[in-house]
Amino acid sequence: MPTALSLQNRSDALDRMSSQVLDVLVIGGGVTGAGAALDAASRGLTAGLLEQRDWASGTSSRASKLVHGGLRYLEMLDFALVREALHERGLLVGRLAPHLVHPVPFLYPIRHRLWERVYIGAGIALYDTLGGLLGRVGGRGVPLHRHLSKRSLRRVAPSLREDAAIGAIRYWDAKVDDARLVQVLVRTAVGHGALAASRTQVTGYLEEDGRVAGVRAVDLETGRELTIRARHVVGATGVWTDHTQELFRAQGLTVRASKGVHIAVPRSAIAGEDGFILRTEKSVLFIIPWPTHWVIGTTDTPWDLAKDHPVASSADVDYLLEHANAVLQRPLTRDDVLGVYTGLRPLLQPVDDGSGSTTKVSREHTVATVRPGLTVIAGGKYTTYRVMARDVVDMALADRAPGEDPAAPVPASLTEELPLVGADGYQVRWNRKAHLAAAHGWTETRVEHLLDRYGSLVDEVLALVDADPDLGRPLEGAPDYLRAEVVYAVTAEGALHLEDVLTRRTRLSYEQADRGTASARAAAQLMAGPLGWDDAQLEREVSSYLARVEAERAAEVMPDDSSAEAARLQAPEIRPFADAS
Template sequence: MDAGRQRTEKIDRLATEPFDLVVVGGGITGAGVALDAASRGLNVALIERNDFASGTSSKSTKLIHGGLRYLKNLEIGLVREVGQERAVVHTLAPHLVRPEKMLLPLVEGGSLGKLTTSMALWVYDFLADVEGDDKRVMLTKEETLDTEPLLRRDILTGGGFYAEYRTDDARLTIENVKTAELNGALAVNYVEATGFAYDEQHHISAVKCVDRHTDRAFEISCEHVISSAGPWVDDLRKIDKSMNNKRLFLSKGVHIVVARERLPLAHACYFDVADGRMLFAIPRLRCTYIGTTDTPYTGDPNAIPVYQEDVEYLLDATNAIFPSVNLVVEDVESSWAGVRPLIFEEGKSAGEMSRKDEIFESESGLLSIAGGKLTGYRKMAERVVDRLGKQLSEDGDSLGKTTTRKIGLTGGPFADFDEVLRYEKEIATQLKAASLTPDRAGYLVANYGKQSPTIIAMAKLRDEGSDVSRLACAEAAWCIEHELALYPLDWVERRSGRLYFDMPSIAPVLDEVIDVFAAAYGYSDAERQREHRRVIEAIEWVSTFEAQPEASPSV
């Protein structure tokens, strides 16, 4: 069956089948909700107005971490929960959620001294139940420089070395969506919720939708709705006429990417900035990425710009702690900007507002969840589905407890990270045997885990093109068939991560990858040109930076 027909059949099911639950929003929280609810036996539909993970869930710092800085705000419960969740999510997908030792250099005049850092990291480990070699180690100045020679020597006083986890947020979201489907959910991207229908008691009875791919309008009949729409949660609450004094506050976070050779860090670093903030610099395959900012944002969440001022702020801060690298704007290969949908707190700055999640329940039955951190997505999903269980109990139904702690994600299973590393060697051998590039093994396993051999087998069947393009085209075809990739940009940005972390690899394969999508979806010549233009525009969007326009004077 061709990909277009598969999608049409999914839309037909949405339009004709009754569902227990519709989840609106296909970011990490919505994907987690769909998996949690489906695994508890509910008939679940998940819809997303753009591509899965196209909002905040592809634009985080890409860490599964406990939020060390939240200890400063005494958010002990939050630090404990997400600290413990790090290990849980790592166990569910160790190929995606990878151990990452973090170096915290201590500097003269910094926000943390040796004693406070030692105590904070000890509390951090205690709250997260960290054991063995992952426990924090305090380093002298000399030991810190041995660990990371690029650090600025004259102001360095020592360091702390502790454990975190690095991930690809978009891949984590997509694997949750696929796992939800394995548990019975029906997930479709590019389907926008435009409104609600209500019964005589003014309870939501259907979600009004538009398929943005075909402009087809339809309704999804349902008993319950959970909105996990991130920055758009308040938009749906307004449609439902259930806004109250609780509202979202959007905080913009910018990251930039440079080639690893320009910032060749030995370990991820979490370092002080002159204005009192702290930034991350994180090595990832051929790149190192730096972030993040934390400023109020009132613009369009669909197109969040990275301004030259944002880039210069991050570069200046990085050069101040790693003075020998002398990074300049021309070194920045790519960037991304996302918004954190925080719960507004009067009198607090963006950096001071809590990252705790909150659930809003309207008289219509609409449940909305916002706030929270990437790390805590599974617990957020559990909480909101538990709240749904209370609605079900009022109707005389019951809902069992969550089991997602034990549901491994697609791409596995792996017993532990050591098995992941051994598997990468196996994949390198398979690539070499197929006359493909062995150095793509780490990339393939990090993205697709044990789904990699299928992609390699598909590449072997392709008899045209270079080894690089054959593998890329097989990867794209696999994502169309198994991951609902609808447009080439879906693959370039979110399935493969190339837009951010492997920009030079796009141009040599782009035309052939577009051919794969054209064959799958029957593109006309004009549509082929349109999709090529969209990818080129996306490359320009993430790699060129204009000055921030001056704010209009208030009247």
Template sequence: MQPLSSRERAYNFNELANNSFDILVIGGGITGAGVALDAVSRGYSVALVEKADFASGTSSKSTKLVHGGIRYLPNFDIALVHEALVERGLLLQNAPFLVNPVAFVLPIYEGDKHPVGMPFTTPKGIGLNRLLDAGLWMYDGLAGRRNISRHHHISRQEVLERAPTLISEGLKEGFIYYDGQTNDVRLTMTVLRTAARSGAVIANYAEVTGFEMSHDHITGAVVHDNIGDQQFTVRARHVVNATGVFSEQVESLTGHTPEIQVEPSKGVHLVLSREQLQLGDDAIVLPETEDKRILFIVPWESRAIYGTTDTGTGDLNHPNASQDDITYLLKYLNRYLSVNVTEDDIISTYAGYRPLVKPRQKNASTAKLSRTHAVIESPSGLVTITGGKLTTYRRMAQDTLDLISRRDSMKPVHPTESLPLQGSAAWPLTQHELQKRGTSLGLSSSIIQHLGGAYGSNANAVFDLIEQDASLGQQLISDLPYIKAEVIYACRYEMAMKPSDILARRTSIVLEDRERGQGVVDEVTRLMAQEFHWPSTEQQALMQTYRSNIQNQVLAEKH
């Protein structure tokens, strides 16, 4: 299996500095990862650099859904919904261990006027359920042969059986429809690993600080190694800017006025106890808010994810849930649920910025901006891909590479449509074998299930580590399925360089743990130190940095 260790990272820096590439991708979120994989699959030589850790921006801050975007139907964004539903189907096919179908309960209440954010209504809301039914038929139809399962109407009684904490007063009936769920960071890491296996040279903590130009045309990028504190130039025939909400900043490094305007829109989520909400395996759609948002409560391992908001901008590098965001979300949760949820019940919060492509007219609401992506060429030759959503990352990458193929007078081919992501091989059979092997190693079924869902067939490499050292099978936190072997695996195979890379991204401990990883950061750092031979002073500094960052985030939520 392709190692992506710190040694590999150092080797990659040497490769980046001393070779010329066909394509340099800037940005290690899901979009950049997708572009790197599509490019290398078409036979291009590819480099990818990310200024922080992989998936450390918006790609780790989603609602963890692979969905068509049911809220775009009422706005008649038919093309966007169709594109996303096709991509949902391809992801279920190409990454079966990472994407799981989930049923959504959509309750209908007396007096609802704008369910699922409908921009129009009917007199007194009469016949709205028929309109919704028609919309859901369209949703199923747009997915075509790749549809997960058809939606259906359910009685008031069945709504309450499936979602027992929904308030019953005024509840009339409901619908069930289906979408997909994923772990956004694991998906990003899997796409990156698949690209690296095919020859892409990737590095995290590698920041583009400027461009090398010849006759006003980009020929390379100046890159700063933010860990080793060295600088070098990566030369490439084509440079792709896949930096999401930072697209404009990166484009301005060319010295030209940016071609695009990105309107960052903040989405905030709360992580709650699944047990407290009595949430089964179905997700719940909260039917209506005053500002016509759509809010989801989604089961996620032992937790529930609830969100999202759509508000303006702030510090792009450190998005936080504000007190206003939290109050807004709790207001609607307590309006529709019979259990009273307070701020004390929140396990964690997270926020991220969607890179919405901004229209030229002023005063447009970010909630109304479409999520359609745009591929834009700047006079310098820089290609920028922005907009879109997690679900459509593959299509965004394909459209970007089609532009580059045309530049190179080559006929575009689309290899990623049927390309299984690493870890997917013979999945149902592999899943069965992982269960057997994990049981023989003495692991609980919840840990085995978690490892299969996070790594697919690569979970065997985690099992290999436990075979060599049985203590690595121990859980890091007693009520979560993460084990010590995953720390070693992340260092050797996923380029984890800091404790936060493991606690916040290679695992989701920072979201799922009430202490946000502060109780286990010492152990994680100790395990990493054995791999990296860190002196005790460096260990102490890394642990302190992690704790102060978490404390700052918690403080920001109080304001």
């Protein structure tokens, strides 16, 4: 597996990063950082990527899991942002990641017969127009919108309250398995020569003649101290941008954090196949369909506490339930909530208007070379990660290092034409899903689940099952996942700890009522062999995960952010961080 993020490949990557001068070193393993590493590597540059936690462990796995143009930005007249995002949506659905990004219908309930249909209808028609030619790649895209009468709405959305709408507009966007997309970006970058290592903390920087010339770092898995030299360092650390700049003794961009909370409820709790987009007093609320559950979110409130473990409070959960219940016949209760996850949006600091609101801040990104040798990026949307990655690499390369030819052309970005691993051959395997199901004694639903997680990389998962048929059984406590998927997460997808598997390689931490605790020991036992754990380490992994779930549950009944954070911090880090200087 040339793109495998195995334990050995991680060790080799750190050795190689320490023994050469990289063209570009990217700090931050979220979607933008992973995209930047791929952009640099595909230009033929020697690229490194470091992440101090797991891939996508921050904002990039904790948002609404949508690839969309940002319908609400049309009201802000931010046409350029919407047009750019819809173009990227088309690329992801049609070429770059069709196995991970899928069209999904949404209903926009209409309450007023005339003006709202005209006003909202015109906006969604513009949305379709902007996404039309730009949003269709290789004949693939999303369908156009249409208006629904009250009778038609009742047919497609039987869970909607009678008084909730007199009709609706049905339009399409796309949903994404966000954490998996990031890990696939890292794997694609590695396949093009990038060197990548998670759980590696940057603790300082190297300087030559006033220019940043690399970093000091610590491998948190072994305690090994590293010196990594690079001509250009890129900071793609999202809500940690201020911290990154402080570490490098630089000033430039100022980022504020906005907390977004999502809850998951069972698929059976809401009838129908379409999602909903609902107006709130602050922004919009999405109710998004997934095969086994619905995701409902999001909140949008300032977060001024530590950024490592943002959590939901009781008020956040109540807010989401209240706004969903405003349109649902059968009210959702706390008992319906399977799981909760919380992320922080990195928003560029606006001019203070005295309100403290984060809801009107534009999501456009900004790139700045904040000191020679260090370029940072902040803001933006998940959907436009590829553009952000291209822009930050372009600016970093424009900041010429000593010895670089100032007249040498900068290689152009290739990522618009570069499918991610798993994309090529995905449709062929989808067409053969009945044969794959029959060959392994599975339902087609099982095979669809695998294809929508791995694409053509499903061949590698099936090879594990063929070699050990016991891995073809469902994971204990998680009937929707195979035991092979846990092994594959360790041997190919860079998972180093139990929480990596149960939270990001799978979604058990929020899509099941037990939050993955029933699967914890079985998953840890499957991980132990490939990762070389002894019995003591296995027990630490299980107890650490159980403590995390307990702390998150405790936080969710606290009345405010401060008390919720205090409850969450009762669970310690699986690996302590090093002192930075």
